[in-house]
Amino acid sequence: MALLTANSPAPNRWVVAPPKKILVVGMADMLASNDVAAQLVTYSLGSCVGVTVYDPDHKVGGMLHAMLPDSNLNTARAKERPYMFVDTGVPALFRAVMAFGGVRSRLVVKLAGGAQFLDEKKIFNIGERNVAATLAMLARNQMPCAARVTGGQDSRTLCLDLATGEATIDVPGEGVRPL
Amino acid sequence: MTPREIIARAPRVPTPSAPVLRLLRLLGQPFVDAEGITAIVRQDAALTAKLLAFCNAAATGLPTRVASVDEAVFYLGHGEVQRLVISLGLGTAVRPKLPGYLMPEGALWQHTLFTAHLTSKVLGRAEGLCTEPELAYTAGLLHDLGKLVFSHALDQPTRDAVRAQVQQHHLALVQAEHRVLGTDHAEVGARLLEDWNLPEVIVTAVAHHHRPTAGGRPSLAAVVHVADLLAHEAGSAPGMDGLAVAVDEGALVALNLSADAMQELLMDAFDVAGEVDKLISQT
Numbered sequence: 001m002a003l004l005t006a007n008s009p010a011p012n013r014w015v016v017a018p019p020k021k022i023l024v025v026g027m028a029d030m031l032a033s034n035d036v037a038a039q040l041v042t043y044s045l046g047s048c049v050g051v052t053v054y055d056p057d058h059k060v061g062g063m064l065h066a067m068l069p070d071s072n073l074n075t076a077r078a079k080e081r082p083y084m085f086v087d088t089g090v091p092a093l094f095r096a097v098m099a100f101g102g103v104r105s106r107l108v109v110k111l112a113g114g115a116q117f118l119d120e121k122k123i124f125n126i127g128e129r130n131v132a133a134t135l136a137m138l139a140r141n142q143m144p145c146a147a148r149v150t151g152g153q154d155s156r157t158l159c160l161d162l163a164t165g166e167a168t169i170d171v172p173g174e175g176v177r178p179l
Numbered sequence: 180m181t182p183r184e185i186i187a188r189a190p191r192v193p194t195p196s197a198p199v200l201r202l203l204r205l206l207g208q209p210f211v212d213a214e215g216i217t218a219i220v221r222q223d224a225a226l227t228a229k230l231l232a233f234c235n236a237a238a239t240g241l242p243t244r245v246a247s248v249d250e251a252v253f254y255l256g257h258g259e260v261q262r263l264v265i266s267l268g269l270g271t272a273v274r275p276k277l278p279g280y281l282m283p284e285g286a287l288w289q290h291t292l293f294t295a296h297l298t299s300k301v302l303g304r305a306e307g308l309c310t311e312p313e314l315a316y317t318a319g320l321l322h323d324l325g326k327l328v329f330s331h332a333l334d335q336p337t338r339d340a341v342r343a344q345v346q347q348h349h350l351a352l353v354q355a356e357h358r359v360l361g362t363d364h365a366e367v368g369a370r371l372l373e374d375w376n377l378p379e380v381i382v383t384a385v386a387h388h389h390r391p392t393a394g395g396r397p398s399l400a401a402v403v404h405v406a407d408l409l410a411h412e413a414g415s416a417p418g419m420d421g422l423a424v425a426v427d428e429g430a431l432v433a434l435n436l437s438a439d440a441m442q443e444l445l446m447d448a449f450d451v452a453g454e455v456d457k458l459i460s461q462t
Contacts, residue, residue: 027413028449044414046422067413067449073442084449117408118351119426123438126412126445127422153349155414155421172281173342173419 020161025050025063028084032062032096036163043157045113047127049086049134049150050158052110052179053093054165055102061162062100064093068126069133086133094141109138110167110179111148112158127151147179182362182370189331192272192371198223199268200375202261206317207378213257220248220264229267230260236461262316266292266458269320277330279338280418285459287323292455293415293448295319297406300447305434310399318384318403321377325368325385329356345423352420353389365389392429401430405444413448 021038025031027048031040040063042050047067054061064083071078071085082088098104114131117124131150138145149156149169157170158179167179186192195203198219205211205219220227227248234245234254245251252260273291276284298315302308333341337359344355356363369386384399388407391400404427411422431441 027452044417046414046416047412048414067445068442073439074446077446081449084446115422117411117422117424117426118349121426121428123428123431124408124412124426124441126442153345153421153423155411155417157417172417172421173346 025065027065028067028081030062030064030083030089030093030096032060032093032100033162034058034060034100038162040160040162041157044155045158046115046155047113047124047130049111049113049127049130050156051090051093051134052158052160052167053097053102054108054160054162054167055097055106056108056165057106058101058103059162059165060097060100060102061160061165062093062097062102063158063160064089066090066130066134069129086130086137090134090137094143107143108146108165109143111135111145111150112156112167112169112179114150115153115155116151118153149179180360180362182367185332185360185362185367186328186371186374188333189328192328192331194375195268195272196223196226198226199265200377202265202268203317203375203377203381205261206311206314207380211257211261213252216257216261216264217248217252220260223268226264226268230264233263233267233458233461258313261313262295265317266295266320273324273327277326277418279330279333279341280326280420281342282326282416282418286417287326289455289459290410290416291320291323292458293410293413293451294322294403294406296451296455297409297444297448298402300444300451301402301405301409301434301436304440304444304447305402305405305436308398308402308434310402314378314380314384315399315402315406318381318388318399319406321368321372321381322385322388322403322407323364323368324371325364325366328367328371329364333360342419345420350423351389351425352423354425355423363389389425389427391427392433398433401427401433404430405434405436409441409444409448412445413452415452 025042042065051064066086066089069086071088078088114127116127154171159168168176169179170176274288295316298319340359341355344350353363369382372382387400388403391404
């Protein structure tokens, strides 16, 4: 690409892409958008799961950051904040993306997170249960999971580009890679 | 290397100001009155200013403007003022990034505050425990101070060796540190707190926060252990270790925490994250 210098003739049209907007999805939160200039990001998923849904034709997508598998644990809490739980958050995510014009048959679903402690007796298996609950939920609705990076001990930052539908994972010390 | 040798290699780890140290030492004493705390805080102008700025921030929601340390104690109670001042006084020391642990700027600060705030939730759900909330809070705040020391003391090849142990051999961070260095961040942190003449209970809790049942009196260390685990689950430790932490089941037994209680605590962690964000944005 030719760089503009002080001696370059002034271009008759400026076509400069602004930097991507970063829309942060917090813990126990969900966000859907049709803004192709934006990226959805959720930072350092531990035992929580991050789910992304994207319609490549319509260029709409959404992301969920759920903490626990089952809303029966505390139904009052689930009413007030459905995104905290996989079983209430995943349907809410799909509904939100479809409300933006996403079409069910085109949706690409990806999954990340659900890390586990080094815990032989598996007392702390919330990460594993979060992943299992999400996969079960998808299977029940005949939605294939296109890609996933789950389990292990990594803390993962998940990102979804709303222009391309490309999802990436960032692990400290390992850098960014596509999901 | 011994913890002492590692501390000697990190002369640039900042020591809290004298008033903050004095407040920390007060924690070990059975009776602390509001006047004692007020007198100490007043000696440090910067700390007083930070405390008042915090009290007067809109989100704190106090009915009137707070103009003095006495008034702050009146509105918040002396326990809360003591906690706040210790947190504010420690903040500058633990805010820089820790390249050795791949933690960005502010990450250790957020993690220590998160763990400290979670201790009160753990105490609330644990059964049959008589630990002062202020002690647990402070132990939570100081539990990872050893990471700060390591980050200053170790050269790049040593850090890489520790990281390789964690990522390739799937060891817990403390085990990896032990294998490479013969000690770990919990022991080093405890040794540093001993140098600062902090109460024995806090030193012990920090020393054993990854192996609470290995120590003598496990209760405080167990509380910090569980709070630390919850913080890691909730993603509040974005460093290289992630969830490379070994769970001490004995701690859960000692605190009578069931699997359901742990899930409830994770919900509490969501509320705590909000409180911590507020505290960070105001300081």
